Amino acid sequence: TMKLVILALLVAGAYGCGLPTYPPTLTRVVGGEDVRENSWPWQVSLQYQSGSSFYHTCGGTLISNQWVLTAAHCISSSRTYRVYLGKHNLNYNEAGSRAISPSKIIIHENWDANRIRNDIALIKLSTPVTFTDTIMAACLPNAGDIEPHGTPCYVTGWGRLWTGGPLADALQQALLPVVGHSTCTRSDWWGSLVTSNMVCAGGDGQLASCNGDSGGPLNCQSYDGSWEVHGVVSFGSGMGCNYPKKPSVFTRVSAYISWINNVSGKASLRTNNKQKYHDEEVQMLKCPISTFSLVLSFR
Known part of the structure; x- marks a missing residue:
């Protein structure tokens, strides 16, 4: 039983941040293209309620298991919202996706709609999410x-x-x-x-x-x-x-890192990355051409 508990803890802690299970297909297509499914698992759809239905209005980014980053101009105090995580196609019910209501939405106190300054907001999810192959943080x-x-x-x-x-x-x-x-x-x-x-x-x-x-x-x-x-x-x-x-x-x-940390009390998820990708880091030391430099070489 103890071995099973330890294994469960290791699995739960395996997801760091910004390292998708299904890496994105990076191309130079002009004007945009469909992504590889679940390759940007921190992307969320912010949706507002109208009648009995919800409609996509803005994007957002999952930055921890309970906080989503979005733009202040996306938020209207008169609307009811939900955050849809793990989505690829908005028209389908997809396995591994979840809709969660916000428990609170914090718009930057110096948001200036006229000059479009400090256009940033944080959404706290009413329920923390468990990271999966389809839902993880940037x-x-x-x-x-x-x-x-x-x-x-x-x-x-x-x-x-x-x-x-x-x-x-x-x-x-x-x-x-x-x-x-x-x-x-x-x-x-x-x-x-x-x-x-x-x-x-x-x-x-x-x-x-x-x-x-x-x-x-x-x-x-x-x-x-x-x-x-x-x-x-x-x-x-x-x-x-x-x-x-x-x-x-x-x-x-x-x-806005200090503002984000003050509002969310967010701890860095990078510590999990170090554990999960230790073997890859060792390999990178032997062959120091990272994915990033490969991307740069095609510029």
Whole structure:
């Protein structure tokens, strides 16, 4: 019996953060593509109630077993919400998915809807989730981390596939290279609307997140192979989804780590990563070409 208990504890602690059981298929498809099922298991669908049904309104990111990160502009005090986890296609009932109601929603106290500043919110789930192959948390970046210009990150969501188009049924991903702050704040780009608490990505006229992805993650791969949520989809150009010099703008998560920790009391899940991937780390020392550098080599 003791052996069984120990085994159960090991299994329960095996899920760290940002290391999906089914790694995403990373391609350079323009304009987005259906993801490999369950390859972004921290992606959630935030849904609001209308009548007896719920409807997708925004994305979000599971960052622990009880907290979801999303955008402040996604939240309306007059609406009833649920968080759907482990989803791939919004039209199907899928094994391994769960809908959970929030116990509370905390919008950043300095959220400014007029200037779109501090566009970040946290949702506490009424029931903690058990991590599985289809539901797990993304890692948070270190406080103050800035991704360099050109870093290949991926936006995910059930957003519109093209300007004015329908919402996607299956979860989408699109490669969005980071646009450095000095470029994004040029007068012919976003200018002073973009602050140092934001991060830009895409904007080459081909790749950008579309409206409907709001609140979802900008996923960037760390040196250790784990995925971090570096951005929360905040705003884009009203002129269209893929307008040149108007990249998608994200709330920069690394600017809000202390706020996230204060609100959620969140402990890092990376300690589990070290245990789970010890053997892989040993292998990486022998052959120090990580997944991340392989991705970079295709830039």
